[in-house]
Amino acid sequence: MVREGRIGAREVAEHAGCSVSAVSLVVNGKDTGRISAELRERVLAAVTELGYRPNRSARSLVTGDSGTVCAVLPDPANPFFGDVLAGLGTALGDEHTLALVLPTSGTDYDARTVLRAYSLDPAGVVLISPGEPVLRDLVPRCPTLVVDAPGRTPALPRVDLDTVAAGELISDHLTALGHRGFGYIGPTSDKPTFRTRRRAFLDRVADADVLRTLDLPGWDPLAAAVTMASVLPEWLDSGVTAVVCADDLLAYGVLAALDRLGRGEVAVVGMGDLPFSQLCRPALTSVDFAGRRAGEVAGRSLLSWIGTGERPRRTRVPANLVVRASTRGG
């Protein structure tokens, strides 16, 4: 393992016969269009030969900007968070590094996970879909922005998904199709984002003929399918003709259960518009929250805050109902 020893950018520059700033451009990957390919090769050869390791820590002590933005999120394997991360990465470009801070156990993060993010001395922090306790205990130590936590968040800049519009778009769509009996399936999680999704929809259909709700403990579509296969018969007998889910993963389970019951005519709507929703059969009507866009907006706002010291305004990323076969009678 190569250690820094006494080799600095100055030694590399002398060895390569160039300026220290040329070395800096190359090792920070910012030389495009600024120095020749030949010089770049020479610098890289000198870097390798001398075993030089550029020292970002030293730079950070001088400039006060560690160049790191921490994203704290529940699970990178969830496609929605993957989208937000991709958007964040695009916005941060190559001036800032995107550090992930994940829960080390369980399926969600807590106040301790957030402390871990601050201990990295980041230039900024993005909290993605935080739970209520995280927000309650939060002591921001640098520019900190919250993505997807609608409601009474502490006074932090936020990028909201339009979870209120989601409920309205869905209820308007289903009502226009003549539905008067609804089922709503959400997670047992009481995160602000899911509380808002539920309330926005239920408020809007308060005068429906039939209304059923169910909380499921996890996100696994197959587990949801098994539960729903035993719950749906009573719902359908009582007059439910449309089932709305707080997340597409739950909706996939509902579609599978309805298929098994031979009740493909029941309308199903999801939220999140995951990539598979256009591929499943029937294709799933869903609300697109534009996660990648939310990540980009969050990244740009945070960089501006870090750069200017001015807190960004709250932003809401528009949501969009994508109508597919699952609300057209299978």
Place this chain on the structure above:
Amino acid sequence: MVREGRIGAREVAEHAGCSVSAVSLVVNGKDTGRISAELRERVLAAVTELGYRPNRSARSLVTGDSGTVCAVLPDPANPFFGDVLAGLGTALGDEHTLALVLPTSGTDYDARTVLRAYSLDPAGVVLISPGEPVLRDLVPRCPTLVVDAPGRTPALPRVDLDTVAAGELISDHLTALGHRGFGYIGPTSDKPTFRTRRRAFLDRVADADVLRTLDLPGWDPLAAAVTMASVLPEWLDSGVTAVVCADDLLAYGVLAALDRLGRGEVAVVGMGDLPFSQLCRPALTSVDFAGRRAGEVAGRSLLSWIGTGERPRRTRVPANLVVRASTRGG
């Protein structure tokens, strides 16, 4: 925005009436079971009151271990990479931070992206599914491990997916079902992982009655469906009865095209076993590469390398064929 000023851990300790090491434990999120909840609260109150920001940079200069592990990958929105990241995060725990370095343009990373990772002064680097040019130009500056780049990689420790077994498992399965005419669909990308997937399968069915291959430029299932709707008729007329895809995303497109052509009896196999493969109709037979497991193995190997200075051995994570309806006649 809070700046560090002159406030250090010593000032916080004085203010809270405790030791500097207690402050260190709390701000690094490592106090569980070591100090009382009451002391923790006092430290946090002092941190907030004094505006203390723990300085990781200074620590890094002293210990020489920046505590950061960089993962370089093409796209966090791809569910396979999300799985690998989740596994890496689990393995790294809270002692090391997982930094993501992503391509700032285009859909894949290059040597410049890797340089950017090294410029962060990481304790270790994981290159996930790198292309050939990245490996050719690589000058490792710290423990560097490669995930999913089978073949003649430079002398770096690797965690391989079992892409060779994938071709064998699939050909054996299809041959046992009586298939003698095969189509293979891969990406135009010549990444080692895709070259190996293709060769392992094609070598194994070299004596088939009919063999067709096609390269598609992207991963979008709907685009694949459109292309395949015009390609498949000729393939099927010539005797192709089973279509193998280098990735599940392409297989979803093939399933959609076959459905439109009313040829649901044609066998389809994917690779990667994405979550949706158990939900699509017909459910997709696919090779599970165990991406999360690969990420965990990579993380543990890298930590051991960083800690002991001993290079880990090459590891191969076993692959597994998950047989579903798409090879059972729809």
